[in-house]
Amino acid sequence: MSTSNTHRDLVQVRSAFEDALKSVFTAKNLPTPAIDDDTELLDGTIALDSLDLAEIVVRLTEACGHDPFENGFVPFRTAGELIRLYGGDSANQP
Amino acid sequence: MTVIDPSKWCGNVIREGNNTFSAGQIQAEAAELRRRLELFRRGRLALVRPSAALVTRLLAAIGDDDFGIALLRSRSRESRESLASLHIAAVMDEAGDIHETGISTRETKQQEVLMETSGTTGTPKVIIHSVQSLLSGVKPRPATAPPARWLLTYPVSAFAGLQVLLTALASGDELITVVNPGAATLAAAAVEYKPTHMSATPTFWRSFVASSGPHASAVPLRQITLGGEIADQHTLDLLRRSFPEASLTHIYASTEAGSVFSVKDGKAGFPANWLTSGVGEARLRITEGVLEVNSPRAMVAKEGEECRDVLSANASHWIRTGDLVEVRGDRVIFLGREDTLINVGGSKVIPEEVENVLLGIPGIVQARVYGCPNPITGNLVCADVVVSGAEQGDVRSKLQAAFAGNLERHKQPRIIRFLDQIAHSDTGKVSRSS
Numbered sequence: 240m241s242t243s244n245t246h247r248d249l250v251q252v253r254s255a256f257e258d259a260l261k262s263v264f265t266a267k268n269l270p271t272p273a274i275d276d277d278t279e280l281l282d283g284t285i286a287l288d289s290l291d292l293a294e295i296v297v298r299l300t301e302a303c304g305h306d307p308f309e310n311g312f313v314p315f316r317t318a319g320e321l322i323r324l325y326g327g328d329s330a331n332q333p
Numbered sequence: 334m335t336v337i338d339p340s341k342w343c344g345n346v347i348r349e350g351n352n353t354f355s356a357g358q359i360q361a362e363a364a365e366l367r368r369r370l371e372l373f374r375r376g377r378l379a380l381v382r383p384s385a386a387l388v389t390r391l392l393a394a395i396g397d398d399d400f401g402i403a404l405l406r407s408r409s410r411e412s413r414e415s416l417a418s419l420h421i422a423a424v425m426d427e428a429g430d431i432h433e434t435g436i437s438t439r440e441t442k443q444q445e446v447l448m449e450t451s452g453t454t455g456t457p458k459v460i461i462h463s464v465q466s467l468l469s470g471v472k473p474r475p476a477t478a479p480p481a482r483w484l485l486t487y488p489v490s491a492f493a494g495l496q497v498l499l500t501a502l503a504s505g506d507e508l509i510t511v512v513n514p515g516a517a518t519l520a521a522a523a524v525e526y527k528p529t530h531m532s533a534t535p536t537f538w539r540s541f542v543a544s545s546g547p548h549a550s551a552v553p554l555r556q557i558t559l560g561g562e563i564a565d566q567h568t569l570d571l572l573r574r575s576f577p578e579a580s581l582t583h584i585y586a587s588t589e590a591g592s593v594f595s596v597k598d599g600k601a602g603f604p605a606n607w608l609t610s611g612v613g614e615a616r617l618r619i620t621e622g623v624l625e626v627n628s629p630r631a632m633v634a635k636e637g638e639e640c641r642d643v644l645s646a647n648a649s650h651w652i653r654t655g656d657l658v659e660v661r662g663d664r665v666i667f668l669g670r671e672d673t674l675i676n677v678g679g680s681k682v683i684p685e686e687v688e689n690v691l692l693g694i695p696g697i698v699q700a701r702v703y704g705c706p707n708p709i710t711g712n713l714v715c716a717d718v719v720v721s722g723a724e725q726g727d728v729r730s731k732l733q734a735a736f737a738g739n740l741e742r743h744k745q746p747r748i749i750r751f752l753d754q755i756a757h758s759d760t761g762k763v764s765r766s767s
Contacts, residue, residue: 294747
């Protein structure tokens with residue numbers, strides 16, 4: 240996969256992630272927080288619990304059409320790490 | 334035991350699409366069929382997705398001979414290997430022609446019917462019933478009641494379909510069948526043929542009422558029977574409102590356990606005192622939250638087992654039904670199936686409980702709840718719903734309030750898809766196998 244494809248993928252995944260985050264916070268009747276790549280997802284920085292994160296992962300899997308966890312759990316902590324898991328070619332990942 | 338006696342019938346007995354089969358016709362064809370069956374006496378004969386008329390002819394042809402009839406539904410059962418495992422000597426096609434398999438059959442010492450379980454939650458099993466016990470579960474219409482006209486919503490090769498066929502035949506009543514059964518075609522047939530009796534799943538009844546719309550009241554139903562799935566209070570109330578004149582019965586039966594009991598008070602569940610008193614000839618108990626049944630009308634064997642003698646061995650044989658129940662006051666309430674629980678972060682969620690909450694929201698006519706796998710909580714509760722007679726936006730706006738009041742957070746569906754229809758099995762149950 241070329242770098243530009245990966246880049247475009249990441250833009251799409253980021254947008255799908257933001258959509259998923261928005262639908263989680265809308266259902267909770269809370270404003271959607273602004274987050275960046277380094278935002279930790281479950282350490283309490285934002286009001287996200289494991290059910291919310293599960294929903295984001297299921298929505299991302301559906302939006303991106305592939306499941307990076309199909310062969311088992313892959314660790315991630317931050318928003319950026321999660322987005323890169325869905326962002327196409329795993330060989331290009333840090 | 335003579336299964337059915339066509340000489341007792343009158344009028345048009347079976348309507349199949351545009352064809353009608355009178356008692357005289359069936360009798361004549363049964364006599365012809367009986368000659369062809371001579372070769373296979375005491376053997377096992379298979380029919381694959383047969384019509385009601387064909388099964389009727391066959392039952393009339395068999396009379397009181399010992400015979401095994403396998404009513405098969407799934408394509409995979411037609412393979413030679415599968416037929417051999419069931420000792421099928423011949424297969425009868427829809428025209429009534431008999432094709433020998435060359436498989437050495439097993440001598441039958443009673444009249445038995447082999448059927449597939451519905452397979453709602455997995456691969457269907459083949460189980461064996463004695464015709465005698467099947468017939469003992471059939472309640473013919475009392476002679477004083479006016480004639481009935483049944484509309485068959487199940488395949489006749491399914492346990493519930495055969496029950497309806499046997500009931501209609503035992504009562505000398507008419508039976509209407511349609512060629513491509515589905516909620517819409519059956520609703521149209523109901524408006525056209527005006528049945529007085531119908532038996533179907535709650536899933537079917539909800540689509541039936543939704544697709545009949547204002548025509549529903551033109552169907553002169555006197556008897557509404559629900560089975561195959563949990564008869565929830567929302568659906569019972571919907572039918573009570575739509576058909577105020579009809580008797581409302583929900584039956585508890587399964588291919589394995591046979592007909593166990595029926596409840597006629599229009600309330601979900603069944604009276605808790607049946608756990609101590611039994612009901613009819615059946616005894617009931619709850620083990621680890623699961624309903625267990627002891628009944629003389631249960632199957633006599635599963636595929637590969639030797640047949641039990643119906644009356645003696647079934648006396649001590651308890652069947653674990655897989656149905657989760659809970660005693661609430663003087664009522665036992667069905668919660669769902671133990672084999673379709675959704676594990677959300679270690680907590681078990683019963684999909685039927687969540688579906689019941691969804692179906693309580695005005696406008697939602699069908700609901701299917703399932704787990705979406707994910708690496709964080711194992712599964713996440715998700716739902717498909719079908720909306721009718723309401724705006725999708727109105728329904729959406731009511732979801733959170735309905736969940737908040739009725740479901741713990743991990744049970745609340747996180748992703749809900751609004752669909753035009755939800756797949757059901759050929760027996761009209763919401764499919765849970767996928």
